[in-house]
Amino acid sequence: MTAGKPDGFQEALENRFTVTVEIPPPRGADPRKNLEIACAVAGKVDGVNVTDNQRGIVRMSAQTFAHLLTDVGCEPILQICCRDRNRLALQSDLLGASALGISNICVMTGDHPRLGDNPGAKAVYDIDAIQLMKLASDFSRGINIHGKPLKKHPSFFMGGVINPFYEPLELELLKVRKKIIAGARFFQTQPFFDMETANAFLEAVKPLDTKILIGVTPLKSAQMVDFLNANVLTKPIPEEIKSRILSAADPAEEGFRIAAEFIDGIREKADGVHLMPIGQISKLPVLLEMIEE
């Protein structure tokens, strides 16, 4: 029903190095600009993550934008977080997503509203990421939340997220194991910036025997390094990478080069990469070309 590369996201992940990208829904009601970016990457990536009010900041409904993506030939990976909806709303959205032909979902807890643009909003978290994963897995097996048969059930290919920089990592990996028990079949990570850290992480998750898409964010400027260190990442960007950005004549170009080198190095070790080009979403096709070379 949906189209990406000919073999689709799930098949790609089972058979070859997979590339997913993150395209957030727009902040306003006009999706055209973001859809143009999607059009430019359609057929060049295996899946497009649609974020769900990421960082607690209001955007167009993820489900709506994911549906629009299918219209332009992208295969969406619908992110669903537990912050904004109770179990009734989440169940009806799962059913609705399936009806719209959305079969890939990525389930997460979600940043607390206090960190976003509606800090006074009530944090829902009626069910958590593990419980929602179990619910979605049960749906896929034709079982409803009460353990009773669900007729005309959806079939989801479900994943989750990992913060590889969480300390203690043993605790994060326990949670990942729990997500696998709850039905997660792939994981997308926060961005890595150097091979050494990525290699150590891939070694640590090897026993979990699951599909890992390593996060990649091209750096644009020294300010971006500082912003990510202060607001997004739980482990700072390595000094060596930072200094390459600082001394580059064109920092954005250097950032793309660093990302492409990194992806080249990870190709044989990870199941794929997940591109999150924060603030450079329109330049995504350039990065994809660099990777292909």
Next chain:
Amino acid sequence: MIITKNKPFREILGAVGEIKSLFLLGCGDCATLCKTGGEDELREMSAKLSAEGIEVAGTVIVDAPCHELDTARVMRKHKEEVGKADGILVLTCGAGVQAVGDSCDKPAISGCDSLFIGNSRRHMHFYEKCSACGQCVLNETAGLCPETRCPKALVNGPCGGAVEGACEVDSHNRCVWIEIYERLKKRGQLDDMLKIAAPKDYSQTAKPQRLEGPQEPRE
């Protein structure tokens, strides 16, 4: 205990409105310990109200105003002073304000905001550790409550947002799931963390709750 904070005086005056004579009621238990509705606070409030031209017809501290029959008895005992007032300013938690409101026909004006059920460690330092959720998980979480001490009330492990062990929502708090993990690890019970906790049954705790007479444990 119930932790309270005094409302801003201007907000209290706004609620007092045109009333020119007030009876003041405080709490001998929680609000005294929080220094929001004890002897000292009633005295201070009386002085501030007088300065605004509002007469204080009388003051009283009830041992525990949330005990409704005791509160009604104390109000009856002070009926002469209460009779002279046009309203009662209540420096207690919301439970006390409502007990006073139910005990007489005059308006009970709330002088405090009720914050949380608090543990105290030292004088005037209070910490929220239990939120009376009705389905205690402490036996599964090494005796630390994630329902209360995790801002997302996660019962199946951490959200992954902690930075250097500090909660992403308030860096003054250590991630309670890291503390649970550390205790379970010390006890050799880390595998317990792999058990999936089911969604809570909020139908059991729909508000307002009541408990009348001795109860059987839940099924």
